[in-house]
Amino acid sequence: MLRNYLTSPSFTKAGQSFKSTLFTSINSLGRRAMATLHDMSDKQTVWIRHAEDDIRLQATFTYWKYLTPDDKTTISKQRLFTLNRLIDEPVGETFKRLKVNVAKHFYCQTKSGPQSRKTVEEINTDAANHVKVRLFDNTGLEINSSIPNSNAWVQGGKLEINEHHYYIEINPPAVKELEMPVNMLSGYLIRPKFSLEFADLNDCVFSWYRINGSSSEGILVGEEEVYTPTISDVGCQLKLVVLPKLKHRCGQSVEAVSKAYVTEGPKRDYLSERKQHISGWTSSQGFRVVTYNVLADVYTESEVSRTKLFSHCPASFIDYGYRKLLIAQELLEYKADIICLQELDKKHYDNYYQPVLSRYGYESSILLKKHQKVPPNVVAEDQESDCSGNKDTESENSDEQFVTVKEGSAIFFNKAKFREIGRHNLSIAESIDSDVLFADIMKQARTSNSITEKLLYHSGSSLQVTVLESVDDPTHRLCLCTIHLYFHPMAEAVRLIQTAVSLRHIQRIKGLYESQNHKVSTVFCGDFNSSPDRQTVQLILNRFIDQSDKVFSQDDVYKMFGLELRHTLQFSSASGFPQFTNYVPAFKECIDYIFYETEHICVEFVVPMPSEAQLGGGLPNENFPSDHIPLICDFSWK
Numbered sequence: 001m002l003r004n005y006l007t008s009p010s011f012t013k014a015g016q017s018f019k020s021t022l023f024t025s026i027n028s029l030g031r032r033a034m035a036t037l038h039d040m041s042d043k044q045t046v047w048i049r050h051a052e053d054d055i056r057l058q059a060t061f062t063y064w065k066y067l068t069p070d071d072k073t074t075i076s077k078q079r080l081f082t083l084n085r086l087i088d089e090p091v092g093e094t095f096k097r098l099k100v101n102v103a104k105h106f107y108c109q110t111k112s113g114p115q116s117r118k119t120v121e122e123i124n125t126d127a128a129n130h131v132k133v134r135l136f137d138n139t140g141l142e143i144n145s146s147i148p149n150s151n152a153w154v155q156g157g158k159l160e161i162n163e164h165h166y167y168i169e170i171n172p173p174a175v176k177e178l179e180m181p182v183n184m185l186s187g188y189l190i191r192p193k194f195s196l197e198f199a200d201l202n203d204c205v206f207s208w209y210r211i212n213g214s215s216s217e218g219i220l221v222g223e224e225e226v227y228t229p230t231i232s233d234v235g236c237q238l239k240l241v242v243l244p245k246l247k248h249r250c251g252q253s254v255e256a257v258s259k260a261y262v263t264e265g266p267k268r269d270y271l272s273e274r275k276q277h278i279s280g281w282t283s284s285q286g287f288r289v290v291t292y293n294v295l296a297d298v299y300t301e302s303e304v305s306r307t308k309l310f311s312h313c314p315a316s317f318i319d320y321g322y323r324k325l326l327i328a329q330e331l332l333e334y335k336a337d338i339i340c341l342q343e344l345d346k347k348h349y350d351n352y353y354q355p356v357l358s359r360y361g362y363e364s365s366i367l368l369k370k371h372q373k374v375p376p377n378v379v380a381e382d383q384e385s386d387c388s389g390n391k392d393t394e395s396e397n398s399d400e401q402f403v404t405v406k407e408g409s410a411i412f413f414n415k416a417k418f419r420e421i422g423r424h425n426l427s428i429a430e431s432i433d434s435d436v437l438f439a440d441i442m443k444q445a446r447t448s449n450s451i452t453e454k455l456l457y458h459s460g461s462s463l464q465v466t467v468l469e470s471v472d473d474p475t476h477r478l479c480l481c482t483i484h485l486y487f488h489p490m491a492e493a494v495r496l497i498q499t500a501v502s503l504r505h506i507q508r509i510k511g512l513y514e515s516q517n518h519k520v521s522t523v524f525c526g527d528f529n530s531s532p533d534r535q536t537v538q539l540i541l542n543r544f545i546d547q548s549d550k551v552f553s554q555d556d557v558y559k560m561f562g563l564e565l566r567h568t569l570q571f572s573s574a575s576g577f578p579q580f581t582n583y584v585p586a587f588k589e590c591i592d593y594i595f596y597e598t599e600h601i602c603v604e605f606v607v608p609m610p611s612e613a614q615l616g617g618g619l620p621n622e623n624f625p626s627d628h629i630p631l632i633c634d635f636s637w638k
Helices: 003-005 013-029 031-037 089-108 120-130 268-274 303-309 320-334 346-357 436-445 449-458 491-515 535-542
Strands: 044-049 058-068 071-086 133-136 156-159 164-170 173-179 193-197 206-210 220-222 235-245 254-257 285-292 339-347 362-372 393-399 402-414 418-423 464-472 476-484 519-527 571-573 581-586 587-589 592-597 600-606 629-635
Touching: 058 089, 058 156, 058 164, 058 600, 071 089, 089 120, 089 133, 173 235, 173 254, 268 320, 285 320, 285 476, 285 519, 285 592, 320 346, 339 346, 339 476, 339 519, 346 362, 346 402, 362 449, 362 464, 402 418, 402 464, 402 476, 436 491, 449 491, 449 600, 464 491, 476 491, 491 519, 519 629, 535 571, 535 592, 592 600, 592 629
Parallel strands: 044 164, 285 339, 476 519
Antiparallel strands: 044 058, 058 071, 133 156, 156 164, 173 193, 206 220, 206 235, 235 254, 285 629, 339 402, 362 402, 393 402, 418 464, 464 476, 519 592, 571 592, 581 587, 600 629
């Protein structure tokens, strides 16, 4: 009956969310939750939810009857009610609905015979005879029934329903959603998916329990938002109880029990070997950079990915719930001051990476890829992926002209080492067609319809630029840039143009800060989808590509003439040129790099790459969560 009442279609979506929260509390905590409701000394609570700009409010309370009028210790019946009312409705009208609901479930005597259901008039009569309702403000003054709901319900006020007195709690802290992870591995950090309302995450209380056997109480094993299962948890379920709070105010506890059981996590010997080269955090005289294409979830779900590109990988290991645990653990083990990720799904950034890494001192931002919508006169391209093969791409519309892809790049930095002083991101598909800085490039690109279409409509490559300042020495500034270039193996000309646009933008941003008498060093890293001998990498390192280069005329598809590209940034490849950074059965190549300007910083150490024997024939797999391998370099300030 309670479930049917709370899910009745008469309630709004916002109210339903709040009711679901309360229902979850009562349903999951069972009698203990009900006991909590009735153990608040002489003050019970009516919970009022009214979100900003919402035209309705929700009032939730519990009503009960004692076994006999003389026995005030034994409850014979109790029920949770939620009213969903317009804020401009007179509170007297809300009282009428409240009386009817209480009377219908507690005071209406069931009639016998074929017409056993009471009429509306009979129910209203029972409500008037048996249910008395009064409302008072926080000074004890009774509220007139003509006052609208928006003004009638005040924090600290009191509601009386017959002999029951309720304390009014406006917008109590609440857990709107709580979902336990499906994948739980010993030694790997997990975090539930949850959302709060009117609560502060830092004030909330989290309690993790190990459940082994039939008992639902369990053993307390953790008291933080995140938890790393131990070997003792293997074979057990986990329960999480969340008490939402906002300073001194507490809401109702909500709990969830995992459907899955903790399993033993992989050993990952290669990671232990890489960690041997990392003694700890870098000193104030340097910083560590990691760049990593983490293989977006949206690119592993297609038929092509499952049957061709990643057919070597069992479904359980390509599942992102499994892979994200390995990725996060690996990133934390490296103790990097700067982490640049590519192909990071927005939903996983929001629900996992950002909150998890923020607890370990990282500040971050994400930049999604964006391209122009394909016009009617242009044939839509079958979306694939990077040089390693085909991957289906999903995207979502953001406005009338542009499409925002569901994945992009993210920058995380250690707040103890750096502070952010500026963001200067660039959507290449948007800016190349509108920014005068790139007018000459776009003019020549338009001589090739194929190149123009790829740049504007089929590639969402965006340059993420964050300018950081050293906490220890503010004279050290870093222009940190990351990108994921267009994938197609035959589109080197497209990648070259994207790189040229990126380099011009980097020069502009660097010049902006240098004009303020600051020394600025640039780190440019990511997945360039270009091998060391290709023109994209050569432009970055050699600062020049001649207009006669074969890249512009290698075939009829990407033929273009008259474009000369140059820049003034003096880059070197910090990690050199490994044999491979992307490793799948059909493609093994070095396409990821950490480029850096050599004037003000230098490379101190490069963490060795795993051997080919350790890769197990193809990535991803049980030990490697992506088809790419992260690059790790230590730098020092000159």
